[in-house]
Amino acid sequence: MRDVAIVGIGQTPVREHWDKGVRDLAVEAVLDAMADAHIERADALYVGNMLSGKLSGQEHLGALIADYAGLEGIEAVKVEAACGSAAATLRQAVLAVQSGAVNIAIAVGVEKLTEMTSGCTTNALAMASDGDYEAEMGLSFVAINALLMQRYMYEYGVDKDDFAAFTINAHANAAHNPNAMFRNRITREQYANAKMIASPINLLDSSPIADGAAAVVIMPADMAFDFSDKPLRVAACEVATDTIALDNRANPLWLRGVECSARKAYRKAGITPEQVRVFEVHDAFSIMAALSLEASGFAEPGTAVRLANEGEITREGRIPIATFGGLKGRGHPVGATGIYQVVEAALQLRGEAPEALQVDDVEYAMAQNIGGSGATVVTTILERLERK
Numbered sequence: 001m002r003d004v005a006i007v008g009i010g011q012t013p014v015r016e017h018w019d020k021g022v023r024d025l026a027v028e029a030v031l032d033a034m035a036d037a038h039i040e041r042a043d044a045l046y047v048g049n050m051l052s053g054k055l056s057g058q059e060h061l062g063a064l065i066a067d068y069a070g071l072e073g074i075e076a077v078k079v080e081a082a083c084g085s086a087a088a089t090l091r092q093a094v095l096a097v098q099s100g101a102v103n104i105a106i107a108v109g110v111e112k113l114t115e116m117t118s119g120c121t122t123n124a125l126a127m128a129s130d131g132d133y134e135a136e137m138g139l140s141f142v143a144i145n146a147l148l149m150q151r152y153m154y155e156y157g158v159d160k161d162d163f164a165a166f167t168i169n170a171h172a173n174a175a176h177n178p179n180a181m182f183r184n185r186i187t188r189e190q191y192a193n194a195k196m197i198a199s200p201i202n203l204l205d206s207s208p209i210a211d212g213a214a215a216v217v218i219m220p221a222d223m224a225f226d227f228s229d230k231p232l233r234v235a236a237c238e239v240a241t242d243t244i245a246l247d248n249r250a251n252p253l254w255l256r257g258v259e260c261s262a263r264k265a266y267r268k269a270g271i272t273p274e275q276v277r278v279f280e281v282h283d284a285f286s287i288m289a290a291l292s293l294e295a296s297g298f299a300e301p302g303t304a305v306r307l308a309n310e311g312e313i314t315r316e317g318r319i320p321i322a323t324f325g326g327l328k329g330r331g332h333p334v335g336a337t338g339i340y341q342v343v344e345a346a347l348q349l350r351g352e353a354p355e356a357l358q359v360d361d362v363e364y365a366m367a368q369n370i371g372g373s374g375a376t377v378v379t380t381i382l383e384r385l386e387r388k
């Protein structure tokens with residue numbers, strides 16, 4: 001298998017983009033990444049998306065985006081793994097280039113969640129759970145995560161207000177990210193008084209409904225310096241699954257898919273969690289940030305909330321997370337999120353994060369994208385590519 005590198009990155013701001021559709025957003029991100037990589041052509045385009053058919057009445061995204069990006073004639077397909085669609089798409093691009101099937105591949109994640117019909121997006125998102133036993137019974141993703149958070153508080157004796165540390169960190173970072181949806185800082189008092197959505201999850205525990213697209217250009221490492229002076233080696237991009245329904249898990253507080261995907265990624269990259277300096281975590285809800293930190297090996301079970309309250313998840317801490325605002329602050333256009341995370345990890349490694357967000361001495365940056373309640377997990381580890 002060939003070594004592969006990321007040579008171009010692109011993103012749109014995450015917003016409620018009422019004036020733009022799926023194609024506009026995806027094409028904007030693709031062209032941004034192609035300009036960054038100084039390319040005019042690619043051999044393949046992989047499009048990550050979860051809900052364009054349901055919410056925008058538009059399927060067949062591979063051909064659509066290739067057409068509007070001026071890439072007709074190439075291989076172009078859509079990849080879907082619920083909220084993990086974007087990183088699953090990256091994985092396909094990486095495999096295609098590693099195998100030698102294509103030389104230049106673009107992976108783009110795009111999602112347009114805003115729509116005019118109240119409740120429709122929530123119902124559509126719920127389809128990523130077990131349709132027969134969870135969604136059918138009225139469980140939205142907020143409700144599923146509320147059950148997990150309630151159980152976590154009960155098992156580990158954690159107070160609801162202690163979760164504030166995740167939101168405060170995410171919004172403080174998002175305040176410096178021009179592409180973030182929320183650029184307002186949050187205080188402990190605001191968190192404590194936020195409106196309840198599904199107890200114990202309040203508005204400030206939740207990622208928002210948002211639109212956006214992000215893209216990366218992948219090519220063999222031995223071509224990379226011809227296109228970029230800061231190429232990044234994809235040290236690992238590993239997928240694992242868990243049961244789709246929570247009630248089939250022996251311990252719902254242990255995300256086996258996260259553990260398995262992270263372990264595979266550490267093994268592939270030849271590193272330990274201690275060597276990861278930046279972790280773009282899938283903080284769709286603050287409880288997911290806590291559980292992901294634990295199952296990825298950054299905290300013992302039941303201790304991630306303490307880790308957050310000790311300041312260890314901030315830029316100055318042991319494991320900075322959500323360094324551009326995360327899903328909570330930057331926003332979570334679901335089928336695009338995994339590539340936003342990789343773009344942000346890339347900016348950290350390239351030393352191009354805004355000054356207030358740049359983490360020092362980043363050797364390895366990790367991004368982890370989750371579909372469903374941890375049912376699909378993709379862990380990507382990047383490092384700087386050394387010139388031979």
Ligand SMILES: CC(=O)SCCNC(=O)CCNC(=O)[C@H](O)C(C)(C)COP(=O)(O)OP(=O)(O)OC[C@H]1O[C@@H](n2cnc3c(N)ncnc32)[C@H](O)[C@@H]1OP(=O)(O)O
Pocket residue numbers: 083122125141142182197203204206207208209284332334370371372373374
């Ligand atoms: C594996 C996975 O990733 S699963 C995750 C999939 N994603 C989800 O499930 C999305 C979860 N989030 C939601 O469903 C929604 O954002 C909710 C329910 C939390 C909030 O939605 P609503 O109550 O309809 O909020 P609404 O859109 O009316 O906004 C009301 C206000 O709150 C703000 N707001 C909305 N969502 C958020 C948020 N998550 N955080 C902070 N503020 C928010 C809005 O900007 C607006 O502010 P304004 O009054 O100053 O303009």
